[in-house]
Amino acid sequence: EAQVTQNPRYLITVTGKKLTVTCSQNMNHEYMSWYRQDPGLGLRQIYYSMNVEVTDKGDVPEGYKVSRKEKRNFPLILESPSPNQTSLYFCASSFRGLYGYTFGSGTRLTVV
Amino acid sequence: TQLLEQSPQFLSIQEGENLTVYCNSSSVFSSLQWYRQEPGEGPVLLVTVVTGGEVKKLKRLTFQFGDARKDSSLHITAAQPGDTGLYLCAGRTGANSKLTFGKGITLSVRP
Numbered sequence: 111e112a113q114v115t116q117n118p119r120y121l122i123t124v125t126g127k128k129l130t131v132t133c134s135q136n137m138n139h140e141y142m143s144w145y146r147q148d149p150g151l152g153l154r155q156i157y158y159s160m161n162v163e164v165t166d167k168g169d170v171p172e173g174y175k176v177s178r179k180e181k182r183n184f185p186l187i188l189e190s191p192s193p194n195q196t197s198l199y200f201c202a203s204s205f206r207g208l209y210g211y212t213f214g215s216g217t218r219l220t221v222v
Numbered sequence: 223t224q225l226l227e228q229s230p231q232f233l234s235i236q237e238g239e240n241l242t243v244y245c246n247s248s249s250v251f252s253s254l255q256w257y258r259q260e261p262g263e264g265p266v267l268l269v270t271v272v273t274g275g276e277v278k279k280l281k282r283l284t285f286q287f288g289d290a291r292k293d294s295s296l297h298i299t300a301a302q303p304g305d306t307g308l309y310l311c312a313g314r315t316g317a318n319s320k321l322t323f324g325k326g327i328t329l330s331v332r333p
Contacts, residue, residue: 114264145323152325153265153310168320200264210255211321213264 112137116201116214123191123221131186131217133201141204142184143168143211144176146197153200159184191221225249226311226324234330238300243327245294245311252314254294255321256285259308301331 114135123129135142143158145168155168159178173195175187184203188195198218202211227246235241245254253272257265269278271287271294278285282305284297298305312323 143321150325153323155320158320202264210267210270211257211265213257213266215264216262 112212114201114203114212114214116199116217118217119215120218121220123219125192125221126190129188129191129219131188131199131201131219133184133186133214134182135184135201135203135212136182137203137205137212138181139203139205139212140181141206141209142178143202144174144184144186145200145202146170147200147216148197156186156199188219191219193221195219196221225322226313228309228311228324228327230327231325232328232330234332235301236332237302239331240297240299241301241329242295242297243309243329245296245313245324247292247313249313249315250291252291252316252319254287254291254311254313256294256296257310257312259310259326260306265308265310298329301329303331303333305329306331 117132140161144156145153147153154170156174157168157176159165162181165176198216200216201214204211229244255270256268259265269285274289274291276287282299286295308326308328310326312321
């Protein structure tokens with residue numbers, strides 16, 4: 111089944127403790143992206159990648175890092191999480207940037 | 223300033239009713255997409271429109287892209303409780319530009 115898999119689905123952590131949210135797609139898509147979704151603010155892009163070793167900032171990149179060492183994986187790294195990073199996070203992929211996105215099921219992160 | 227304005231923000235209707243919701247912008251889009259998101263899940267792509275004036279149908283859902291490619295509408299005929307969800311429009315202003323999302327329309331269809 112074609113899908114984007116994120117892990118974990120739920121995570122509660124403490125301020126400053128480094129964490130990684132994994133994202134993997136099995137569709138050989140070139141384009142991958144991370145979004146956060148907050149009430150009243152909608153979906154906002156954090157980082158995106160147009161191919162292996164090619165990443166760029168989205169609208170809200172502060173406090174996040176990404177890497178794209180393999181085509182299928184695009185992990186999101188929070189080096190020192192803070193409470194304002196509490197949010198619902200989605201990973202998405204598409205064949206090329208012009209096509210529709212396939213989203214993962216989301217990761218609900220709480221930073222206390 | 224929000225690039226894509228969706229209206230209404232919330233809509234609650236009875237099963238069987240028809241409805242139309244809107245996605246508007248002052249910018250011209252090369253393509254526009256509609257997604258539906260259910261609670262606890264990621265958005266799911268419904269349709270992509272690329273040509274001004276284009277109309278696409280997906281069962282009871284009809285999507286239209288404005289002639290000037292600045293707006294779009296979604297019409298649902300005989301709404302069902304399974305149509306309940308958050309409807310998001312998203313657009314690109316150019317071939318290599320990023321996809322920008324509207325804030326969404328929360329639709330509730332009561333049995």
